[in-house]
Amino acid sequence: MHPIDTGLSTSAREGQPLAEQFASAPVLLGRRDYLSVLLRLTAMELYKLRRRPLTRISALIALLTTLLVFFALFLFSTGDGSGQVVRLLLPPTSLNIAVQTALTPFTILIIIIAGSTAGGEYTQGTIRLLFTRGPTRTQFLLAKVGAMLICCIVGISVLSISGLVIGYLLSLLRQAPSPAPFLTTSWLLHTGLFLLLAIFNWFIFAVIALFFGILGRSSAAGIGGGIVWYLLEPIIGQICQLSSELVQGPVSAFLRALPDYLIGNNLATLMAHQGYYIFGSSSISTLPDAEALTVLLAYIVLLLSIAGWLNHRRDITN
Amino acid sequence: MNDIMLTEEDDIIISTTRLTKAFGNLVAVNDLNLRVMRGDVFGFLGPNGSGKTTTIRMLLGLIRPTAGRAFIFGMDTHYQLPRILRRIGAVVETPVFYPYLSGRDNLRIIAAASDMARHPLTDKRIEEILELVELRSQAGLAYHKYSLGMKQRLGIAAALLTDPELILLDEPTNGLDPVGMVEIRQLIVRLAQQGKTIFLSSHILHEVQQVCNRVAILHRGNLIKQGDVSALLRQSEHILIRMNSAAEARAALQALQEARERGASWIKAIVAVGVGPSEQPGKASEASGEVATTLRVEAPAERSAEINALLAQRNLFAAAIHPQEGSLEEAFLELTAAAQLHGAAASGLGGLPAPAPYGRIVPGEGKRQ
Numbered sequence: 139m140h141p142i143d144t145g146l147s148t149s150a151r152e153g154q155p156l157a158e159q160f161a162s163a164p165v166l167l168g169r170r171d172y173l174s175v176l177l178r179l180t181a182m183e184l185y186k187l188r189r190r191p192l193t194r195i196s197a198l199i200a201l202l203t204t205l206l207v208f209f210a211l212f213l214f215s216t217g218d219g220s221g222q223v224v225r226l227l228l229p230p231t232s233l234n235i236a237v238q239t240a241l242t243p244f245t246i247l248i249i250i251i252a253g254s255t256a257g258g259e260y261t262q263g264t265i266r267l268l269f270t271r272g273p274t275r276t277q278f279l280l281a282k283v284g285a286m287l288i289c290c291i292v293g294i295s296v297l298s299i300s301g302l303v304i305g306y307l308l309s310l311l312r313q314a315p316s317p318a319p320f321l322t323t324s325w326l327l328h329t330g331l332f333l334l335l336a337i338f339n340w341f342i343f344a345v346i347a348l349f350f351g352i353l354g355r356s357s358a359a360g361i362g363g364g365i366v367w368y369l370l371e372p373i374i375g376q377i378c379q380l381s382s383e384l385v386q387g388p389v390s391a392f393l394r395a396l397p398d399y400l401i402g403n404n405l406a407t408l409m410a411h412q413g414y415y416i417f418g419s420s421s422i423s424t425l426p427d428a429e430a431l432t433v434l435l436a437y438i439v440l441l442l443s444i445a446g447w448l449n450h451r452r453d454i455t456n
Numbered sequence: 457m458n459d460i461m462l463t464e465e466d467d468i469i470i471s472t473t474r475l476t477k478a479f480g481n482l483v484a485v486n487d488l489n490l491r492v493m494r495g496d497v498f499g500f501l502g503p504n505g506s507g508k509t510t511t512i513r514m515l516l517g518l519i520r521p522t523a524g525r526a527f528i529f530g531m532d533t534h535y536q537l538p539r540i541l542r543r544i545g546a547v548v549e550t551p552v553f554y555p556y557l558s559g560r561d562n563l564r565i566i567a568a569a570s571d572m573a574r575h576p577l578t579d580k581r582i583e584e585i586l587e588l589v590e591l592r593s594q595a596g597l598a599y600h601k602y603s604l605g606m607k608q609r610l611g612i613a614a615a616l617l618t619d620p621e622l623i624l625l626d627e628p629t630n631g632l633d634p635v636g637m638v639e640i641r642q643l644i645v646r647l648a649q650q651g652k653t654i655f656l657s658s659h660i661l662h663e664v665q666q667v668c669n670r671v672a673i674l675h676r677g678n679l680i681k682q683g684d685v686s687a688l689l690r691q692s693e694h695i696l697i698r699m700n701s702a703a704e705a706r707a708a709l710q711a712l713q714e715a716r717e718r719g720a721s722w723i724k725a726i727v728a729v730g731v732g733p734s735e736q737p738g739k740a741s742e743a744s745g746e747v748a749t750t751l752r753v754e755a756p757a758e759r760s761a762e763i764n765a766l767l768a769q770r771n772l773f774a775a776a777i778h779p780q781e782g783s784l785e786e787a788f789l790e791l792t793a794a795a796q797l798h799g800a801a802a803s804g805l806g807g808l809p810a811p812a813p814y815g816r817i818v819p820g821e822g823k824r825q
């Protein structure tokens with residue numbers, strides 16, 4: 139009396155639509171080495187990012203804002219006889235404007251995207267869908283990090299190129315003074331570094347948001363943690379500076395040194411150094427580049443290690 | 457238990473030894489020893505909160521056992537999880553997918569996460585699987601617009617996508633309409649015919665009775681029974697005999713007891729029950745006096761003619777004899793009721809001799825009431 143030999147299975151064998159159409163296509167597997175799996179998962183993460191309404195809206199907001207900023211400059215240049223304002227629409231300044239527009243308000247957008255991409259898997263429960271398929275949890279985390287890095291690269295590139303193009307097109311409508319020559323090898327090199335730093339700037343906040351998203355197992359934690367960090371850092375820097383003048387001795391020294399270890403300050407230092415070469419802007423900080431870079435890399439390694447450890451160890455119960 | 461000893465190692469698909477999970481003070485799964493053989497359709501039963509999902513999560517490596525270990529395909533889930541997972545398809549609780557993606561795109565995500573190549577054949581397979589669960593016409597619809605039943609179907613589609621050897625389904629028919637339930641059952645039967653091993657957690661006992669050949673019953677984290685469905689059904693088979701008066705019932709009871717003592721060993725037990733045969737036959741009691749006109753004889757249903765003859769020899773004529781086929785539901789209710797009574801003492805009933813576990817054992821483990 140094997141239960142499988144019941145009338146039910148007979149009807150399943152006979153003529154039901156279900157019975158006829160059992161999958162015939164084979165399961166074709168791709169390469170299974172660590173890197174191939176990682177690349178495939180990164181592509182998967184990018185696909186999800188690309189298809190998410192949030193990413194699309196963010197991209198639209200960023201592009202529109204860039205357009206608006208340049209359009210505002212264009213309007214300001216109406217009554218400007220000397221052509222000083224029109225010059226802002228042209229490189230090299232227009233590049234700086236485009237990148238600063240991307241960095242100052244839109245780091246928040248990257249935090250929102252990264253925080254929800256990590257925490258959202260927990261919030262939605264899709265984490266158990268991923269973690270039961272075969273690749274390791276670390277691979278899934280690294281894929282997210284890789285996808286965010288690519289997202290930052292694409293974002294900064296698209297925004298700075300759009301800025302350059304929009305600025306140039308608008309400048310055509312005005313009497314633009316012929317620009318001073320700036321296009322040298324050294325300029326290109328520093329501009330490249332400047333753009334890399336802008337990407338790094340976004341990426342480090344994306345890592346912070348990923349970290350908090352995983353720590354708090356929710357989009358809200360990722361987004362909230364990232365934004366609070368982003369907004370709190372300058373305030374902490376200010377407080378340290380002010381209070382270091384009120385106290386003496388080692389405490390004062392500590393308070394004075396602390397801002398040098400804040401992410402925002404180190405990023406600002408690095409970018410200002412490159413800006414000095416590109417735009418002739420004055421460098422504000424005395425921190426050496428290498429030290430700033432080390433501090434930032436230490437943050438990334440530390441945050442990703444903790445996130446990776448949590449991700450690897452924890453029970454998935456939602 | 458002998459058949460387990462005799463089978464090849466290769467044929468054991470899932471085996472757990474003293475698998476335990478505690479959430480703080482709550483022992484969700486206690487000392488679980490499961491054996492699932494190749495080709496089994498294994499029903500995993502238990503009341504709400506008995507630890508079914510927790511066990512499935514441990515098997516899939518989603519949560520770490522507090523103690524004990526689980527082997528799938530002979531590999532330890534603690535050390536070889538990726539290799540194990542690549543041969544498993546699973547739905548844990550209500551399936552979840554990315555709400556903004558369509559069913560088809562969600563399956564593409566699953567394919568990528570399961571190491572399937574980006575290739576037209578993969579797309580073809582996705583279409584075929586969608587057809588199989590009858591979702592093809594809604595495959596382009598965003599997942600958040602799916603009904604519960606459609607979500608369940610997509611979950612099953614995801615589980616079948618990689619043509620796995622072992623399929624773990626956690627209440628797969630939850631939320632399906634009757635037609636959908638039958639279809640999923642048929643699908644399970646077909647998968648079994650293809651030689652797949654299926655581990656099916658469910659509340660729906662008649663469903664399990666129809667498709668499963670083996671079951672394990674969990675109660676508050678303890679395994680109270682593990683075995684063949686047919687044996688379990690035979691166990692709960694019985695015959696109800698209604699006599700015309702309480703006095704006749706007492707006489708019949710005595711006659712049958714004597715017959716058993718004289719060697720009719722197929723009569724396992726006889727009890728007088730106070731209620732009619734059609735209502736609550738499971739609630740047997742040693743009711744006294746006037747009300748008890750019905751006897752419940754624990755015996756194979758096909759023996760009712762013999763019982764009739766036995767009684768007739770003593771000039772006792774039953775008003776009615778109802779042979780009752782065994783049902784999993786009844787067996788389940790009896791077993792869980794007994795477990796409730798005996799508490800943790802019942803935990804060893806279905807278990808197998810277990811080797812020492814590794815890992816930490818929480819204080820109080822196994823002492824839970």
Ligand SMILES: Nc1ncnc2c1ncn2[C@@H]1O[C@H](COP(=O)(O)OP(=O)(O)OP(=O)(O)O)[C@@H](O)[C@H]1O
Binds near residue numbers: 482504505506509510
């Ligand atoms: N993350 C958790 N933290 C604490 N307790 C938990 C957790 N997950 C499950 N439990 C407890 O473990 C026990 C078993 O839960 P489980 O989900 O395994 O039951 P189940 O048999 O699947 O129930 P159902 O039939 O309702 O799905 C329950 O008492 C539950 O409260």
Ligand SMILES: [Mg+2]
Binds near residue numbers: 508510
């Ligand atoms: Mg459950």
